[in-house]
Amino acid sequence: METAFSGASNLAEAVDRAFIFIFSISFIFTIGITALMIYIVIHFSRKKGKVPMQFTGNTKLEIVWTVIPLIIVLMMFYYGTIAFTPMRRVPKDAMQIKVIGRMWVWSFDYGDGKISKDLVVPFNRDVKLNLYSADVNHGLFIPAFRVKEDVIPGYDNYLWFRPIVKGEFDIFCTEYCGLAHSGMTAKAIVVDSLDFEKWLTQLKATGITPDDPGMKIIKANGCLTCHSLDGAKIVGPSFKGLYGSKRAVITDQGEKQVDAFDDYIKRSVIDPNIEVVKGFNKGLMQSYKEVLKGDDLDKIVDYFRKQSEQK
Ligand SMILES: [Cu+2]
Numbered sequence: 001m002e003t004a005f006s007g008a009s010n011l012a013e014a015v016d017r018a019f020i021f022i023f024s025i026s027f028i029f030t031i032g033i034t035a036l037m038i039y040i041v042i043h044f045s046r047k048k049g050k051v052p053m054q055f056t057g058n059t060k061l062e063i064v065w066t067v068i069p070l071i072i073v074l075m076m077f078y079y080g081t082i083a084f085t086p087m088r089r090v091p092k093d094a095m096q097i098k099v100i101g102r103m104w105v106w107s108f109d110y111g112d113g114k115i116s117k118d119l120v121v122p123f124n125r126d127v128k129l130n131l132y133s134a135d136v137n138h139g140l141f142i143p144a145f146r147v148k149e150d151v152i153p154g155y156d157n158y159l160w161f162r163p164i165v166k167g168e169f170d171i172f173c174t175e176y177c178g179l180a181h182s183g184m185t186a187k188a189i190v191v192d193s194l195d196f197e198k199w200l201t202q203l204k205a206t207g208i209t210p211d212d213p214g215m216k217i218i219k220a221n222g223c224l225t226c227h228s229l230d231g232a233k234i235v236g237p238s239f240k241g242l243y244g245s246k247r248a249v250i251t252d253q254g255e256k257q258v259d260a261f262d263d264y265i266k267r268s269v270i271d272p273n274i275e276v277v278k279g280f281n282k283g284l285m286q287s288y289k290e291v292l293k294g295d296d297l298d299k300i301v302d303y304f305r306k307q308s309e310q311k
Pocket of ligand 1: 101102103104137138139173174175176177181184
């Protein structure tokens with residue numbers, strides 16, 4: 001395991017250089033200004049009875065305190081630019097991964113219905129992340145790679161990097177996006193390209209059937225960022241074994257049992273906060289009434305029914 005302090009991507013070195021330069025300048029000035037201030041306070045103390053002098057203009061001094069800061073600021077600009085420019089120049093053959101930010105989970109879509117909760121990438125390979133938000137503003141931040149970009153609904157953003165250290169690194173959301181914002185984390189896992197291929201092949205075997213019309217709608221609407229198919233509890237209950245089962249739900253009138261058939265499932269999607277599944281929080285799932293079109297909802301229910309008939 002590597003720490004976040006040593007940069008783990010090709011972009012890290014230039015970012016660190018800009019950071020260290022700006023930090024050092026700030027440090028030197030903070031110490032210098034404070035020291036000078038303390039000296040002046042003591043040296044020109046009224047008790048010593050020094051008579052103040054009057055100054056009017058000093059061209060040499062003014063040139064010095066204009067030119068030196070100008071050079072310093074231009075150097076900051078230079079270091080910043082050489083770090084930033086390559087970040088926006090994505091190599092043509094970079095591997096593309098779609099990232100969806102949603103309250104409060106990241107999902108990494110490798111295509112063909114292969115969606116992962118963590119970002120697994122091959123070592124030493126250029127990777128481009130295409131960033132989309134399904135709801136509000138998020139920010140994808142991988143400190144060890146020194147990359148951070150906003151993830152904004154209705155705006156196609158991206159970032160890229162080449163991982164140069166193998167290991168597991170943290171991913172955070174850097175835009176305050178609501179209640180569970182601080183829990184919106186994931187891992188960036190850098191592995192050998194062989195291990196990566198193996199992992200990607202296995203990812204397909206998670207039972208997601210990309211061709212089913214209902215599953216297409218479920219995926220297109222990002223339901224799987226909160227609901228798993230394999231029984232795992234994410235933000236919401238798993239979809240596994242949902243259809244036909246007994247659900248304990250909390251309503252304004254108290255707890256009750258319902259059978260999860262067509263009507264219940266439809267109600268859960270249209271008015272998710274009227275019957276709240278026991279053990280889960282109210283207000284996390286938003287209504288899909290305005291989002292789903294035509295017979296989308298019927299297709300979703302069909303998918304659940306087919307899923308329950310499979311076994
Ligand atoms: Cu977020």
